[in-house]
Amino acid sequence: MTEQDLFYLLALQRIEGVGDIMAKKLLTHCGSAEAVFKAKKSQLAAIDGVGTNLLKNLNDTSVFEKAKKEMAFINENNINVSFFLDDDYPDRLKHCIDGPLLLFSSGNINLKDRKIISIVGTRQITAYGTEFCRKLIEDLAPLDPIIVSGFAYGVDIVAHQLAMEYKLQTIGVVAHGLNQIYPKTHKKYVARVEENGGFMTEFWSTANPDKENFVKRNRIVAGMSEATIVIESADRGGSLITANIANDYNRDVFAVPGRVTDKYSQGCNNLIKTQKANVLTSAADLIYILNWDIQKETQPVQKQLFVTLDDDEQKVYDYLLKSGKELMDIIALHCDFPIYRISGILLNMELKGVVRPLPGKLFEAI
Template sequence: MTETALFSLLALQSVEGVGDILAKKLIHHFGDAESVLQAKSHQLAAIDGIGAILLKNIKDSSIYQKAESEMNFIQNNGISVAYFQDEIYPERLKHCFDSPLLLFSAGNINLSQQKIISIVGTRQITSNGTEFCKKFIEELVPLNPVIVSGFAYGVDIVAHQLAMEFGLQTIGVLAHGLNQIYPKTHKKYMAKMEQNGGFLTEFWSSSNPDKENFVRRNRIVAGMSEATIVIESAEKGGSLITANMANDYNRDVFAVPGRVTDKYSQGCNTLIKTQKAQLLTSAADLVYHLNWDLKTETKSVQKQLFVSLDPEEQKIYDYLLQSGKEMLDSIAIDCQLPTFKLSSLLLNMELKGVIRPLPGKLFEAI
């Protein structure tokens, strides 16, 4: 994108009353942002949605001063900008009707990897929620997904930290401009995140973390991801808004179930009960429902050193070591495990790199 094109897009964005949807409509009609701004008043007035007030705002010269100020910030701080028609713009987000016209980013973000998932939840994460999140992300490591969240307290920052711990790219979507960070206590994580991932926002440097911005932020989290995972949530909360947005965008949503008496499981249980989310008990559930192909994504599945197997997984592994290639039904009978449970265990073991599937529902130990 040229400097002239970016300047025109910023000027169009700064027009009071012109949001992402109308801006795209105008660009589609006139060809580009510069042509929109140069269009005659009668040409603009012919567009549905452009009244006298909006027409006056588009012709207000102050929009160019605002654009110049933001342009200087972008250039002086090494900010990357993605236009909604650019290749570097998140592919899934392009298909959301209300996606941002522009996305600003800092760090080392690479979205060529299409396995992008968002992890959200309460700001009051429990020890159980932290433990599940750690096990879940660790099991996904062989698939190298990108972990997206909102960089907030609780589930968000735990997901970011664990992604970094396990060497996965992680992206924090912010509800304010890139000239600041919220919450301030999370500033200590910024440098490490920017090494392998970073931050995205639609907001200018003049934007503060106002309440309404967090809802707008949530649509980016939901829209750019293949699936949204809710770890823990009370009956009401921002993560449920994100889950509903993901449903509206026809994305997969997963929720971790909990006891009916647990405050921070009520939201997840409701999502599952109302069929707005799939029940999630392990990474294997996600892999199964999204139909992720382990064979093509993990070069050649190799057994991890000192891999940890639970007793049932160890039983299966020992059986396959002794028996060689075996069919699913035979493993279920000989290991005395129901087929539905065995399927989940085998997926977990495949993620850990200790077994591999073969044609004909056969499995063998590595």
Template sequence: MNSEDLLYAMALQHIPNLGDTTAKKLIRKFGKPENIFKEKRSNLLKIDGVGSTRIHELHHPGHLKAAEEELKFIENNNIQVHYFMDRGYPEKLKHCLDGPVLLFSKGNIELDKKRIISVVGTRKISAHGIAFCEKLIEDLAVLDPVIISGFAYGTDITAQKAAIKNNLQTIGCLAHGLNQIYPKSHKKYMAPVEENGGFFTDFWSTDNFDRNNFLKRNRIIAGISEATIVIESAEKGGALVTADIANSYDREVFAVPGRPTDKASIGCNNLIKSQQSHVLTSAADIAYILNWEIGEKEKSVQKQLFIELDEDEQKLYEFLKSSGKTELDHLALNCSFPTFKTASLLLNMELKGAVRPLPGKLFEVI
């Protein structure tokens, strides 16, 4: 959009209590944002959700003035602006009624034709939760998903660091403007996140940090992705709010089950028990539910994602993969296993769906 349209869109976003849902309704009705400010009062009153108080606010000069100042900040800080009707706006977020009119970003974000998942959870993540989160993202890496989170303590930063480690794009959705960072201790992670993805927010540089902003931020985390994954959560918490929003958007939700006595698992267990989420035990669950197809270049590691092979089974699998159809005795000899053990391993692998037997005591990978 041109600078004039952007100015008026920002002025519209600045009006208190107008809300993104009503703002988008007005834009779709009257076309360009500028037209709304010039429309007759009587026509505006016909729009559901637009009252006389909001119409009065439209003509307050302070909104255009504030928009001009924020535009200077945007231009001076290399910030990208995404308008909800533009092609560059996140596709799935376009289908959310309360998605932001304008979304601001920094970094190297590329979402076109990408698989996108959100990972959320408690700020007080356990060692078990950290290990599961890291392994999950490591196993998903072959599918090249974008990892979305909130850049907060605990689960959020664990997921985003794991994404960077596995060369995946990761995006932090912030509850404040792009002129600050919360928590301050995560400032050291800003550069690697921007290098491997970036940050989204619909808050301005003039918006002071407020914990209540997290609720508004969570709709972006839930709306931008195909699915929301809850690693750990107490009985109440922001992660459950995000899961609830994701459900309201008809997105998939996954929760990692835990022991009933673990406080950090109560929220996840309740999501599963109330059928508000799928049970998540491995990366394969996500790929299966989301129907993520495996491309040719990814098939070599497909079995590692969907089938757990022990060390000996993996050795046989790799040999078969590189050698093609192989006779039992030849396989045992080259892998340095007794024939009886090789036969037993192959049977287990057949039951797991990793190999299949052929006539003449031959085997091949599936």
């Protein structure tokens, strides 16, 4: 991603009415953020969801000054920026339709070919929760997973600390810009976290840790992880929101059971009772359900097709073989097809038996 690309992407984010889903839709149709700003009104008006107000807002030139200021912060503080199609963007988060357009990060984060799990829970962690978390991370350490959490009080900070103790990479996903730390008492952990992983956010330096930002943050925690683990939770709490989001993303969720009389086991027990989470009694449960104990060393085999694909279909098929499961919009963007065209191509390929649709508007090659 060039500086110019980043500038226009930042400007696009500041257009009122453009969220992550709409931004991706605009990029799919126009090809780039710069092209969105230079597109004719008639071209933009033809895009589903673009109305009169958004067309008017796209003429707001004040967003360029805001983008310029944020770029200065990014450059001055050596912030890494990942576009949702970049290789260093969390792979599983790419498959979440509402995943952030851009992610800002600091530290030494390396996500390539890594197992990633999130550990969340109450801010009032008990001795039982702390001991369970310690034993879990200790037993998982030989598998070298990345431990993701929200850098908050309680379960979050315990998970980060234990990950570092067992020399695992850990990532704190925060609900504000990278120019601050919340809670402030956790400033003492920042340097160690950045040495052993780092921090990640979708928020600009102008964003404060407002209440609504924590819910948005939770979808990143859930979306980038293979599984979400709830250590302890009361019958209501942010960790339950994260668990529900993980379920919506078709991710595995695990909950640690506790006594029915314990306040901070009620949320976990309810997740298990309503079949929204697997019971987690030890690391072995997670290893078994996620198939982490099965080492597959087989080489990929090129599928021999006994059907004829035209040039467009072959282009899509080759892309899906390389990328794996992918959203229709992202396929269109990568293969340089308008969205109306890609839907027809995928339908023909499905009828030919070379691709199959998956939940969440995903497609994969067969």
